[in-house]
Amino acid sequence: MTGRLPHSLRSDALDNRERILDASRALFAAEGLDVSMREIARRAGVGPATLYRRFPTKQLLVTEVFTDEMHACHAIVEEGRADPDPWRGFCLVIERLCELHARNRGFTDAFMSAFPDAMDFAAGREHTLASIAELARRAKATGRLRPDFVLDDLILMLMANRGIHATSTATQITASRRFAALMIRAFQAP
Amino acid sequence: MTGRLPHSLRSDALDNRERILDASRALFAAEGLDVSMREIARRAGVGPATLYRRFPTKQLLVTEVFTDEMHACHAIVEEGRADPDPWRGFCLVIERLCELHARNRGFTDAFMSAFPDAMDFAAGREHTLASIAELARRAKATGRLRPDFVLDDLILMLMANRGIHATSTATQITASRRFAALMIRAFQAP
DNA sequence: ACGCTAACGGACGCCGCCGTCCGGTTGGCT
DNA sequence: AGCCAACCGGACGGCGGCGTCCGTTAGCGT
Numbered sequence: 002m003t004g005r006l007p008h009s010l011r012s013d014a015l016d017n018r019e020r021i022l023d024a025s026r027a028l029f030a031a032e033g034l035d036v037s038m039r040e041i042a043r044r045a046g047v048g049p050a051t052l053y054r055r056f057p058t059k060q061l062l063v064t065e066v067f068t069d070e071m072h073a074c075h076a077i078v079e080e081g082r083a084d085p086d087p088w089r090g091f092c093l094v095i096e097r098l099c100e101l102h103a104r105n106r107g108f109t110d111a112f113m114s115a116f117p118d119a120m121d122f123a124a125g126r127e128h129t130l131a132s133i134a135e136l137a138r139r140a141k142a143t144g145r146l147r148p149d150f151v152l153d154d155l156i157l158m159l160m161a162n163r164g165i166h167a168t169s170t171a172t173q174i175t176a177s178r179r180f181a182a183l184m185i186r187a188f189q190a191p
Numbered sequence: 192m193t194g195r196l197p198h199s200l201r202s203d204a205l206d207n208r209e210r211i212l213d214a215s216r217a218l219f220a221a222e223g224l225d226v227s228m229r230e231i232a233r234r235a236g237v238g239p240a241t242l243y244r245r246f247p248t249k250q251l252l253v254t255e256v257f258t259d260e261m262h263a264c265h266a267i268v269e270e271g272r273a274d275p276d277p278w279r280g281f282c283l284v285i286e287r288l289c290e291l292h293a294r295n296r297g298f299t300d301a302f303m304s305a306f307p308d309a310m311d312f313a314a315g316r317e318h319t320l321a322s323i324a325e326l327a328r329r330a331k332a333t334g335r336l337r338p339d340f341v342l343d344d345l346i347l348m349l350m351a352n353r354g355i356h357a358t359s360t361a362t363q364i365t366a367s368r369r370f371a372a373l374m375i376r377a378f379q380a381p
Numbered sequence: 382a383c384g385c386t387a388a389c390g391g392a393c394g395c396c397g398c399c400g401t402c403c404g405g406t407t408g409g410c411t
Numbered sequence: 412a413g414c415c416a417a418c419c420g421g422a423c424g425g426c427g428g429c430g431t432c433c434g435t436t437a438g439c440g441t
Contacts, residue, residue: 010387010388011387011388011437011438011439012438012439013387013388013389013437013438014387014388014389014438017388017389037427037428037429038428038429038430039427039428039429040428042390047389047390048389048390048391049390049391049428049429049430049431050388050389050390050391050430050431050432051388051389051390053430053431054388054389057430153369154369154373157355157366157369157370157373158373160354160355160356160366161351161352161354161355161370162351162354163354164350164351164352164353164354164355165347165350165351165354166350176347176350179343179344179347180347180351183344183347183374183377183378184373184377186376186377187373187374187376187377188373200417200418201407201408201409201416201417201418202408202409203407203408203417203418203419204408204417204418204419207418207419227397227398227399228398228399228400229397229398229399230398232420237419237420238419238420238421239398239399239400239401239420239421240400240401240402240418240419240420240421241418241419241420243399243400243401244418244419247400
């Protein structure tokens with residue numbers, strides 16, 4: 002999945018790898034993608050060389066870390082699509098997506114291709130967006146979603162959602178929820 | 192206004208001061224507040240020492256640079272308040288405010304108190320927000336603005352607007368305009 | 382138990398920014 | 412014209428991040 006096989010790694014190496022990923026997850030979620038490699042290594046209790054040996058590029062580390070979140074994205078969209086009421090499903094997707102991104106600053110950066118050449122991500126992103134587009138088409142058919150809604154509006158929303166910062170995670174999520182509610186109202190047909 | 196009197200400055204010093212402010216304006220608008228002092232000095236064609244001599248703190252430079260924008264903010268809100276139709280005025284304020292912030296990344300950072308101790312700014316900000324609140328009250332009375340609108344929603348909007356980035360300024364403004372339109376729909380009473 | 386090799390991390394050189402100091406320059410007043 | 416103080420900017424030491432090298436450690440297979 003990453004090109005680097007975790008097999009054929011010595012036990013201590015594997016252990017360090019895990020610690021690096023844990024540290025990355027925590028730091029990326031809290032601070033975004035622009036944490037220094039050094040800081041990740043420190044947090045993981047590992048020398049810089051070890052970090053670079055396992056993940057020569059920050060890019061590789063990022064894609065590895067956010068594979069789960071990417072799957073979560075898919076899952077959210079699929080759940081929305083499975084809803085018998087497309088508009089309800091659409092709203093659910095928006096709410097959940099905003100919360101996911103609010104919980105994980107780094108994932109938003111990655112999703113918005115802060116790393117322009119994260120091809121793995123771009124592919125997953127496009128697939129997710131296409132699914133949302135399909136859901137939006139059905140939601141429009143019910144007359145609840147504005148006919149002039151375009152996919153760019155959703156991207157705009159995610160970009161905007163990224164701008165919302167707060168001191169605590171709890172406040173952050175509350176604010177993001179409020180924002181999602183506003184956007185849903187904006188997307189609703191008059 | 193800044194504590195540093197531009198009077199009693201030698202002509203060359205005054206000239207450099209102007210060049211520093213110009214460079215800062217350009218860089219802050221384009222890149223936000225996190226440009227290095229060095230870069231500002233380079234852009235202004237001035238040594239680092241000169242920059243620090245004139246503005247010992249980045250904070251001082253920022254407040255000086257964005258005084259104009261702060262006034263523009265006031266003006267926008269006052270114009271909105273002057274509109275005989277409060278809802279129309281409210282919408283105008285939102286559109287103009289979004290555009291102003293879209294044109295100037297650094298100002299948004301400053302306005303959102305990226306510098307937590309920019310007291311001058313905080314005061315101006317609070318005054319502006321209070322004016323908007325008054326306008327909102329009247330707009331609610333007309334029944335066009337949602338009764339549950341709160342000032343935090345506007346701050347949320349500005350934070351969100353900051354998240355919208357684009358490669359070119361033109362695209363940026365287009366996106367921001369679209370966003371403003373969405374938010375207005377969100378704020379409109381059902 | 383032993384040895385081989387993967388894996389470790391401290392240390393290195395490089396770079397850019399920070400805020401400051403100081404010897405040279407220049408504007409402005411007499 | 413000549414002086415003096417205000418002003419200039421190159422240069423400095425400190426810090427932190429970058430990616431890499433290499434001497435040492437310790438997992439694992441026999």
